[in-house]
Amino acid sequence: MKHYEILGNKDTRSGFGAGLLEAGQSNENVVALCADLTGSLMMNAFQDAFPTRFFQAGIAEANMMGVAAGLALGGKVPFTGTFANFSTGRVYDQIRQSIAYSHKNVKIAASHAGLTLGEDGATHQILEDIGLMKMLPGMTVINPCDYNQTKAATKAIAEMAGPVYLRFGRPKWPVFISEDTPFIIGKALMLNEGTDVSIFATGHMVWKAIEAGHILAAKGISAEIINIHTIKPLDEEAVLASARKTGCVVSCEEHQRHGGLGDSIAQLLARTEPKPMEFVAVNDSFGESGKPEELLVKYHLDTPDIVEAALKAIARKG
């Protein structure tokens, strides 16, 4: 099992803020909007550097999405910023009609996704956003795993044409992807080659998958760990190649089992080469208040849950 050094402990939203600033420096058409959460989204640096290219939308997310579509229409590259809950469920129809159907080049930057939002509780812990966004035709869906990857993803999506949903989180989290790792939209990132089980993880769960890989290695199990940062379009080739090699699959995500990354992988396998598969995800329930780590334990999204899922998947190979 490959060793990943922890390079720091930083929140992915800060990676977004840093990436947005650099995107703004390299492309004068990059503009940003925020619905009264500028500090939470780490957009202050962009606002300070480019005050005329930053628009405070107030607590009015539906309008923010429409304004972003209008800015994009005239050639700007707008990034909208608010919590993942308000970036998706609250404004679904606006995104569907004015952005996705109209194919406008809007980047929806969504922070505080998933259970690791923590103490604010279930009203804010959206676990359905990946599903909502990946169902929209033409929408790219990205959920990076650490500070460096979020920063790189932010810069990468500023350079691509078309609507993107970029999902990241609140807590400080281990940084382990090197700064110089290129971010290629739609290309899975191999973190550890293995032979017994394929673990596909996204977002914060990637680090948990690496921890699980070490535990499995100690048991003599060789886990292949692949970071799926781009959930849509899914890197089908990489998923199939790995599943074919190991013969069983585990998906890991801070999202509902219904509609998430696991669903996309399962659908691909069902259409091509079915394999035993286990899902580490929230099982049809809302979250609650608590510390991020406590919530991951309670909702079975922790390292031992991934180990258990891997052992189960291997046992089902028969």
Added chain:
Amino acid sequence: MRSTVELQSMTSQVRRDIVRMVHAVNSGHPGGSLGCADYLTALFFRYMKHQASPFDIQGKGQDVFFLSNGHISPVFYSVLARSGYFPVSELASFRKINTRLQGHPTTHEGLEGVRIASGSLGQGLSVATGTALQKKLDKDSSTVWVLTGDGELQEGQIWEAVMFAAHNKVDNMIVAIDFNKQQIDGSTQDVMGLTEWTSKFEAFGWAVLEMDGNDWSSMETVIPQAQALLGQGKPIAIVMKTEMGQGVDYMMGTHAWHGKAPNDEQLAKALAQLPESSDGDY
């Protein structure tokens, strides 16, 4: 510049297009379309500075128009075709399979003249505000024009946009509110009786004018007044009184023709009231 008489003749032709399009597929929204035919003809043939061909979806350096109440697509399509955005003959494909003239306007099939999808109400004002801001950032001094329904103002997003546009001094945008006092379920007064639009928009910091959108002398007075208010720090609204079904006697004074097509006999009766222009039917 075309004379008022010529534009009125064009408007009659647009109204013919509307009822024929809706009749041909036995679906669509004639009432609001007929009511707004004068205004859209006035905009596209006189007041807007725009280029139909080649169509630039970004609208750089030209006035752009957003139809927020997308269900009145028949009038939008007719005026676009008649002003050269796409062939007039294509109006015959309205709402049919494989058409670019979808039930509600969309960019999806690449129809020239359409810059954003609309249909789900309340979104167009936000989009237009974004484009108005983009024009300011790019030092493009042209104007953004928007049409909304009056029933549409019941949507909360409209008021988010109304606040945002005033706060950001979006003074390069003229929004006409189609004050026809009708919506699907009845009169706006009965459905949601809050229709004192002038005082409401003024209270939100907008410059507001009132106009009769079926009276050319009123439009010829008020539209230039609205243009004269551009660049003065406030977004501009025109509360535009219209008659749903204008030009077809049996469609006027009721909400019944909001989303209903005429039958063969009713079509003939409508066309008899609407003289064909020299451009002729599609």
